[in-house]
Amino acid sequence: MKVAILGMGAVGRGLLEMADQKDLGLVVTGIADSKSALMDKDGIHIDEVLEAKRVHGFCGDKSLSAVDIVNHADYDVLVEVTPTNATTGEPALTFIRSALERGKHVVTSNKGPIARKYSLLQSLAEKHGVSIRFEATVCGAIPVMHTLKQGLAGNRVLAVFGVLNGTSNYILTRMEAEGLTYEQALMEAREMGYAEADPTYDVKGIDAAIKLVILSNTIWGLDTVLEDVEITGIDCLTTDALRLADDQNCTIRLIAQSIPSRGVLRVSPRILPKTHPLVVEGTLNAVTIETDMAGEITMIGKGAGSVETASAIIGDLMFIRDHYAGRH
Structure with a gap:
């Protein structure tokens, strides 16, 4: 299953580290941070991206951005883990809407869009036959939504x-x-x-x-x-x-x-x-x-922590992988 990830703060890095360590059947084809982005339909070398972020402070090509990843990368699921804006939900709200409108699943830890526009996003997901999951928005590693x-x-x-x-x-x-x-x-x-x-x-x-x-x-x-x-x-x-x-x-x-x-x-x-x-x-x-x-x-x-939040995100990814098997 191909995954694109927006955000390389503590949660994004924690998710990438866990995805690199575990055999989850995930191929990361797009990554964006606040300064740059990287796309490769055949898969990105996670260890190289993490090292680039650590050494240079950005993950990829500065001529690319999160918008390019959302609209042009080859992925099945968009993972949106950028910082929360509780007032408007932006820019994450637009990223999520755009992905759903492309017929892509979405997994997010971002509370802003879900708190502001849950009904709209759920309706969009249903209209396009995809899933939006957000276990990581509440109580970190506790599987509240799944329960x-x-x-x-x-x-x-x-x-x-x-x-x-x-x-x-x-x-x-x-x-x-x-x-x-x-x-x-x-x-x-x-x-x-x-x-x-x-x-x-x-x-x-x-x-x-x-x-x-x-x-x-x-x-x-x-x-x-x-x-x-x-x-x-x-x-x-x-x-x-x-x-x-x-x-x-x-x-x-x-x-x-x-x-x-x-x-x-x-x-x-x-x-x-x-x-x-x-x-x-x-x-x-x-x-x-x-x-x-x-x-x-x-x-x-x-309720918090990069690896604990990654646990919730990965749980959502595995649900999508298993529930929509054969579509990817």
């Missing part, structure tokens, strides 16, 4: 709750465990590489809200957008609040929750018993799906 679509098929999903942001969870864990202030825990998270220089999306709950929108639209076929979510972050939490919770054998976690029957679409700090399944430590993510037949299903795992 919802395949494992829990036939169940009616009543609600979804989760710890969907590892950075915030790490900060809260350290505030609780060591009595650190929010500012001290954030500084430590930056030093550990868990928080960006500008952590706004993480600590103000925006990243978790985007993921909640994706889950809600996928599960219930809604058209919710980020602006529909009631959001409260963790940046105003104090050590005293965590201490008071601890006195009740409880703790605080940033919880995303969607309960359509009650009109609930919210991300906010919640006091939970320490034995609650969503009380996970460090950068872990956790999600609970409440259903009519299976009851509550809780999944816990790594």
